[in-house]
Amino acid sequence: MSKTFVGPQLRQLRRVRRQTQAEMAKALGISAGYVNLLENNQRSLSVRLLMALADTYQVDWRDIIRDETPNLLSELRNVVRDPMFSGNVPDLQELRAAIDHAPRLVEQFVALYGIHRTTLERIMRQGTASGPEGLLASSAETVIHDFFRDNSNYFHGLELAAETLRREESCETDDIYSVLKARLANAHGIAVRRRTAEDMTQALRLYDRDARVVHLSEALDHCNQVFQLAHVLCLVELQDQLNALTAASGITSKTSLARCHVELANYFAAAFLMPYETFLRTAETTAYDIDRISARFAVSFEQACHRLTTMQRPGAQGVPFFFLRVDKAGNVTKRFNSTSFHLAEYGGSCPVWNIHMAFRTPGVILPQFVELPDGERFFTISRTADRPAVNLETQDHRLSVALGCELQHASRLRYAASFNFNDQRIFSKIGINCHLCPRQACSQRAHQPVFMELPLDTARRGNTRYES
The missing domain is CATH 3.30.450.20 (PAS domain)
Incomplete structure (x- = not known):
């Protein structure tokens, strides 16, 4: 018993009781520093202190000294060997440290991995031609969303470029369409033509690079026509900046790169039509009244x-x-x-x-x-x-x-x-969707959750047929 280490168990016992290390030390008649050493496995547990823990907290001493580390370590090592964790995999020392200092987090991680495997197997059983690689591959939308999220949905370079252009082409809000049209014509030799919906064949905007013409569908209202011209201007004037942004993103798929450039050009168009400082000031003074904001900047x-x-x-x-x-x-x-x-x-x-x-x-x-x-x-x-x-x-x-x-x-x-x-x-x-939502007794449930079994009693009819 003189070499028994119980750091994680002691820490969990203290947290369940909502005690500080000082409060636990006072209850056990030892120093707070000694409790800290015990919790970090820098001191072993003596028989006397084990009995004091059992008496003070009314727990079975066997539960205190039970060491499940070997099993948890084995499970964790199997998890990190999965191909989805390719790259810099933690070594054995790191895994031991994680278990010693955050055992509950490790347990939840292992449980989460089990849910992932179970869900993947269910999908596979339902049939897919693409295999697990196709299932795990991220869509272009997901890649772009993560890219914008990683940048807090804010791109300072595009904001500065939009502000510079507004200073160069200073005008009233209702003149922006004419200003953008003139900028494309005078600076880049690009004409703007409005076309019938039949001629556009389901397209709303088409930029013909060879003919140097931007075709806009008559289906677009005025604010969307303005937005599309600002979008095209970004693609024409700031292509190098768009390339630099996506080059640093790690995005390699051709489709994802194209989609990302589209979204970045949309970002620039919004920044040009709604300059940052003026827009934020309007939002704050109107208490984020979106109809007032839309009217002020002539946007949708x-x-x-x-x-x-x-x-x-x-x-x-x-x-x-x-x-x-x-x-x-x-x-x-x-x-x-x-x-x-x-x-x-x-x-x-x-x-x-x-x-x-x-x-x-x-x-x-x-x-x-x-x-x-x-x-x-x-x-x-x-x-x-x-x-x-x-x-x-x-x-x-x-x-x-x-x-x-x-x-x-x-x-x-x-x-x-x-x-x-x-x-x-x-x-x-609310929930994410019925397949992922763990809520019980929800009258709107339409599907059984994929990672849990809802309680079902044949003697009772609940709000839905999935549980009672």
């Missing part, structure tokens, strides 16, 4: 929402928002995120979230306080965004957009002003 509701997610300049930050856009089937068609909101990462198909309700009230902003299964709380607003419509078939091609922030920032938004933040009933309990 969706464009203003998207721009709000980029207000992350060091020393001049706005409310950190996430942005999500979905179609009527719940498919995510655009997402940007500067928060910890998981829905912006994995989807938005929870029927409890009113991003879907927005389709029933077109053009109306719907505020909602939401709570995720892990207890995180957010404030969101949802509203429809119309797509270009030029005929009977395209008249109802609406999407729904949601903008949200962490609860601590909600008081800065006018949309939350009428709510009592202390009333727990205002929070809607």
Whole structure:
């Protein structure tokens, strides 16, 4: 017993009792420094102290000295050998240190890996021609989302370029279209032509590099025509800067690079139409009234929402928002995120979230306080965004957009002003989607979770057929 080390067990025992090291030391009649040495396995546990622990905390001494490290180490070594952890794999000493100092974290990591393997096997059993490599490969959308997220959805170089261009082409908001059109013609010899929807064959904008002509569909309203010209100007004048940004990103796929350039050009267009300092000042003074912001800068509701997610300049930050856009089937068609909101990462198909309700009230902003299964709380607003419509078939091609922030920032938004933040009933309990949501007794559940079994009792009928 003189060489028994119980650091992790002692630390867990203390944390369960919500004690400090000093409080535990006082209860055991030893110094706080000695408790610290025991927890870090720098001192072994004596028989006398083991009996004191058992008596003081009413626990079985066998549970204190039970050492599960060898089994956990073996499991952890098997996990890190998986091909998905290619590269700089931790060595044995690092793995032992992780178990000694964070055993609960290691256990949860191993459990998470087990869930990953089980889920992957279920998908494989359902059949796939691409194999595990195809399943684990990241889509272009995911790669680009992660790239923007890694940069906090803020690109200082593009902001400076947009500000420089606005100074060079100073004008009133309603003259921007003419200014951009003249800039393309005078500086680059590029003409702008407006074409019928039939001529454009489903395209909204087409830049013919050989003919030096930008073709814009008549389906685009004025604010989107302006946005498309600013987008093309970025591709023409700032291609080197776009290449430099993506070169440092590690993105190698041709498709992902092309998509990334498109999104960066969109970022520049928004920065040009909505200059950072002026836009942030307007947002703050209007308490983030998006309709007022849209009117001030002559942009669409969706464009203003998207721009709000980029207000992350060091020393001049706005409310950190996430942005999500979905179609009527719940498919995510655009997402940007500067928060910890998981829905912006994995989807938005929870029927409890009113991003879907927005389709029933077109053009109306719907505020909602939401709570995720892990207890995180957010404030969101949802509203429809119309797509270009030029005929009977395209008249109802609406999407729904949601903008949200962490609860601590909600008081800065006018949309939350009428709510009592202390009333727990205002929070809607939502999830990522039914396949991943662990909530029980949810009347909206449509699928069995892939990583857990819900309780089922043949003698009782619950809210859904998946549990009782």
